[in-house]
Amino acid sequence: MRNFQADDDSILRQAMFDHLDRCLAGAQAEFLSSRVINTFEIQGQPIRLIVQSGIRKVQGHPGALTIRTTYTPPSAVPPYIDDVGSNGLVRYKYRGQDEGHSDNRALRHAMETGLPLAYFVGIAPGIYLPIYPVYVEAEDQSRHEFAIAVDQYLHGHDLDSIDTFQREYRTSVTKARLHQPSFRARVLHAYNSTCTICRLHHAELLDAAHILPDSHPQGLPIVPNALTLCKLHHAAFDRNLLGIRPDFVVEVKPELLREIDGPMLQHGLKEMNGTQLVLPKERASRPDRARLLERYEEFRSTK
Incomplete structure (x- = not known):
């Protein structure tokens, strides 16, 4: 050369x-x-x-x-x-x-x-x-x-x-330029850049969502403490409008299921009730059930 x-x-x-x-x-x-x-x-x-x-x-x-x-x-x-x-x-x-x-x-x-x-x-x-x-x-x-x-x-x-x-x-700059993007990349790669709930397959519309937050002792930046969620489902998960059981099934708040609204509520949230998550092929990358259980109990206890 x-x-x-x-x-x-x-x-x-x-x-x-x-x-x-x-x-x-x-x-x-x-x-x-x-x-x-x-x-x-x-x-x-x-x-x-x-x-x-x-x-x-x-x-x-x-x-x-x-x-x-x-x-x-x-x-x-x-x-x-x-x-x-x-x-x-x-x-x-x-x-x-x-x-x-x-x-x-x-x-x-x-x-x-x-x-x-x-x-x-x-x-x-x-x-x-x-x-x-x-x-x-x-x-x-x-x-x-x-x-x-x-x-x-x-x-x-x-x-x-x-x-x-x-x-x-x-x-803070190092975290924004290295830690956050690398965590996101690891999670999206594990889930094949697909929303685990709705199967949306556009990386630009997906987030790497923590199951337990950074502030939690078990809120580590590792793939088993994460889910790939679209923007809508990430916001709904963070606000306890939907929860995920430790058997990887989605639950939507009963109040939302009773609401009548436009197509986004109907198709984007209500129809996700009872949905089974799309999981990573690699077992080591799948959501940790203990973390999901703790997060699910918080969802259930929220009014």
């Missing part, structure tokens, strides 16, 4: 971002397979963007081009969820323990020169959520890790003088 010159670097990175834009525009959801991601070419030359090591370098370019986080099983919390540093940025571990490893040197060069990268977050085997551009902001050699800014507005600031407000802001 032809070695791109140093002055081609910005062209290479912009071409990669354009490629990812096109892939996502043609997808039915915001996640992509590694096969699709790795169809990237520049000037007729193929370049794999996802590699086994997790850190992608291109020959002739000292700075890393992409980074990757591996897939986490459905019932496990992804490692980056809680691994946010005191600066509010994501911690990304070294390749091994050697700070002089070529992959770590490539990330260090990207940090020192402010190069933008693409970050591929694993949500299922061979399936990734692309987040870009991201930036390597800092390095902690004692912890063998780098700090990654997952939003361009967090890039290029002084991290040594960060105060509590700035850390909270950075953490």
Whole structure:
């Protein structure tokens, strides 16, 4: 493969971002397979963007081009969820323990020169959520890790003088740019981008709904604590207008069943009473019955 010159670097990175834009525009959801991601070419030359090591370098370019986080099983919390540093940025571990490893040197060069990268977050085997551009902001050699800014507005600031407000802001942005989209992607992928109640199959109209909320001790951002719901059924579920039994059957509030209104109430809610959920094929991704029971008891107790 032809070695791109140093002055081609910005062209290479912009071409990669354009490629990812096109892939996502043609997808039915915001996640992509590694096969699709790795169809990237520049000037007729193929370049794999996802590699086994997790850190992608291109020959002739000292700075890393992409980074990757591996897939986490459905019932496990992804490692980056809680691994946010005191600066509010994501911690990304070294390749091994050697700070002089070529992959770590490539990330260090990207940090020192402010190069933008693409970050591929694993949500299922061979399936990734692309987040870009991201930036390597800092390095902690004692912890063998780098700090990654997952939003361009967090890039290029002084991290040594960060105060509590700035850390909270950075953490909230990291959650909005990484944690929430990755949770959504994991849940939608598990349910094949389908509303578990009404079978609506348009990802742009679907939400990843928690069974037990974030504030609950068991309200973890894991697939068994989630359902893919369309906007209507998500709102109805949150407001206890409908409930889901632990045997995966939908119940609609008796008051709603007695109401007479337009077609949305009739077909969108009343006719869902007694519906059996469409469940993920993978058993590990199916709703946790204990969490459903607790949520269902709340539904039953609400007037």
